[in-house]
Amino acid sequence: MVIVMKPEATEEDIQRMVDKVEAAGLEAVLLRGEKRNVIAAIGDKREAAIDTLAAARGVERIIPILSPYKLASREVSPGVTPVRLNGEVVGDRKVQVIAGPCAVEDLDTTLDVAESVKEAGAVGLRGGAYKPRTSPHTFQGLQEKGLEILHRVGEHVGLATVTEVLSPEQVELVARYADVLQVGARNMQNFALLKALGAARKPVLLKRGISATVHELLLAAEYILKAGNDQVILCCRGIRTFEDHTRFTLSLGAVAYLKEVTHLPVIVDPSHATGRRSLVAPMAKAAVACGADGLLVEVHPQPERAKVDGQQTLTCEAFARMMDELRAVAEAVGRTI
Ligand code: PEP
Ligand code: MN
Numbered sequence: 376m377v378i379v380m381k382p383e384a385t386e387e388d389i390q391r392m393v394d395k396v397e398a399a400g401l402e403a404v405l406l407r408g409e410k411r412n413v414i415a416a417i418g419d420k421r422e423a424a425i426d427t428l429a430a431a432r433g434v435e436r437i438i439p440i441l442s443p444y445k446l447a448s449r450e451v452s453p454g455v456t457p458v459r460l461n462g463e464v465v466g467d468r469k470v471q472v473i474a475g476p477c478a479v480e481d482l483d484t485t486l487d488v489a490e491s492v493k494e495a496g497a498v499g500l501r502g503g504a505y506k507p508r509t510s511p512h513t514f515q516g517l518q519e520k521g522l523e524i525l526h527r528v529g530e531h532v533g534l535a536t537v538t539e540v541l542s543p544e545q546v547e548l549v550a551r552y553a554d555v556l557q558v559g560a561r562n563m564q565n566f567a568l569l570k571a572l573g574a575a576r577k578p579v580l581l582k583r584g585i586s587a588t589v590h591e592l593l594l595a596a597e598y599i600l601k602a603g604n605d606q607v608i609l610c611c612r613g614i615r616t617f618e619d620h621t622r623f624t625l626s627l628g629a630v631a632y633l634k635e636v637t638h639l640p641v642i643v644d645p646s647h648a649t650g651r652r653s654l655v656a657p658m659a660k661a662a663v664a665c666g667a668d669g670l671l672v673e674v675h676p677q678p679e680r681a682k683v684d685g686q687q688t689l690t691c692e693a694f695a696r697m698m699d700e701l702r703a704v705a706e707a708v709g710r711t712i
Contacts, residue, residue, distance in 0.1 A: 377451050378414040378428060381435040388433030389414070395428055404601060408452060411435070415445050444593040444637070446600035447607075452638040455668065458578050458606045461535040461554060463498045465608055466640035470705050470712045471669040473499030473537050473555075473642075474694060477684035478506050478514065479521035482528070487676045489532040491691035495698045496712060499555065500525065500534040501671060505541045506683060507559050514682045522552035529554070537580060537671075543571035550577045560585050560612055560647075563595050573602020580671070582610045582644070589629050596639060609633060609641045610671060611662075613648030622650020622687065625658055627665045634666045642669035646687045652678065655689055656697040660704045663712070672697075 378396070380389055389405065392414055396403040401418035416428070429437050442448050455466040465471045474492040479485055479502040489500050504521025506514065517524065522538065529536035535554040540546055541562065549556055555578045562568055563584035572579045579599055583592045596607050611630050613623025625648035633641045643662035645655045659670050675681040678688035689697065698712065705712040 376416050376425065376428075377438045377440050377445065378416060379435045379438065380412045380414070380433050382411050384412065384433030384435075388431070392428070392431055392433065395431060399428070404446060406446070406451065406605065413451055415440075415451060417445055442636070443590075444597045447593045447596045447637045447639055449636055449638050454638065455640055456605055456638045458608050458640055460498055460578070463535070465642065465669050467668075468710050470663055470667065470701070470710050471499065471642075472497045472672065472698065472701075472712065473501050473535075473669065474672045474674045475499075475501035475537075476675045476681060477646075477673050477688065478503045478516050478682055479525050479538075480517070480682050482524050484676060485524050485528045486531070488674055488691060489528045489534055491676070492674055492694060493532050493534055495691075495695040497694075497698075498535060499537050500529050500532070501537045501557075501673075503539050503683070505539055505545065505549075507539065507541060507561050508683075519548065522549060526552040540568070540572070543567045546571045546575050550575050553577070555580050555608075558582060558595075563587050563592065566598055569595055569598035570602050573599045573604045575604060578606035578608065579604065580608045580610055580642075582612050583614065583629070585613070585615045585623060587614070589632060593633075593637060596637075607639050608669070609637070609639050610644055611641065611648070611667075612644035612671075621648070621654065623648050625649065625662075627658075627661055630662060630667050631665045640668040641666075642671055643667045644671040646671070646673040646684070646689075650687045652687055652689060652693070655687065656693070656700060659697060660701060663701055663704045663710070664708055666708070 401416040457464040474497040506516035537555040539557040540549040616624040645658035673688040
């Protein structure tokens with residue numbers, strides 16, 4: 376259940392409620408909001424405790440939450456929880472676009488793409504320094520050198536940097552360089568990593584696993600939230616189905632559904648979802664139309680020479696054109712870009 380405290384509840388009221396929840400044998404997780412604070416009471420003894428808790432001072436109402444993702448549920452927080460991207464926010468009216476190469480390759484290419492995507496309206500620069508490749512024989516990323524390049528370019532151009540972290544041991548190092556820590560699809564249920572990211576003081580971009588259900592995605596987010604980090608962005612990047620005309624299948628129904636059930640912002644990665652350059656802009660438009668809070672897009676000055684994922688990567692010019700086209704779509708659904 377979730378205990379919503381009144382706006383005027385004092386710190387003492389809140390602490391007393393936390394103590395009561397714990398005394399009832401439940402775990403109390405305090406979520407501080409801008410307007411009011413809520414306490415999630417987690418455990419099996421819900422019904423037993425409800426009456427005594429409801430009578431306490433400072434309590435506005437108690438909402439029994441039956442869904443297993445108690446902290447990610449929209450019932451906890453009716454609006455969208457804004458996730459900070461440097462000066463910008465994901466989860467507000469403006470659709471935020473993060474763009475860049477699949478992998479950081481060198482300083483000049485990264486700078487080139489960063490300047491172009493910034494000019495076209497992106498707020499974030501993506502680029503993998505540690506690449507989770509299907510084959511161990513392919514390019515694995517520039518590693519710490521890649522983090523340095525991404526950081527330098529992001530600062531120089533004025534873009535928030537987003538890069539993948541592969542293991543719990545890497546969290547501290549990657550967090551030193553990057554603004555947002557990405558959990559790749561193949562790591563969505565790496566629970567040790569999710570817990571470590573919960574303790575990190577940086578926003579997390581959590582990608583849906585290629586064969587994970589939406590329910591499992593929300594429970595993965597729950598690990599990060601429960602460990603104390605409410606800055607989580609969910610990312611739909613396509614799932615594996617029987618269909619093989621695209622690299623993966625982009626379920627936009629999942630995006631619309633997530634917008635109904637969770638307060639976490641939801642973004643879409645049309646690049647990995649389709650695996651085809653020509654389909655990136657159409658699916659980006661569809662994603663914005665169905666309520667996505669942002670996009671994650673692969674862009675490279677010369678996609679045919681990209682070390683990774685060139686076939687699904689837009690040129691800088693194609694990215695700028697897509698951004699122009701997206702403006703009309705965003706406006707049609709009451710948003711900006
Ligand atoms: C990526 O964003 O480059 C990436 C590896 O994505 P995913 O984990 O979705 O495959
Ligand atoms: Mn990629």
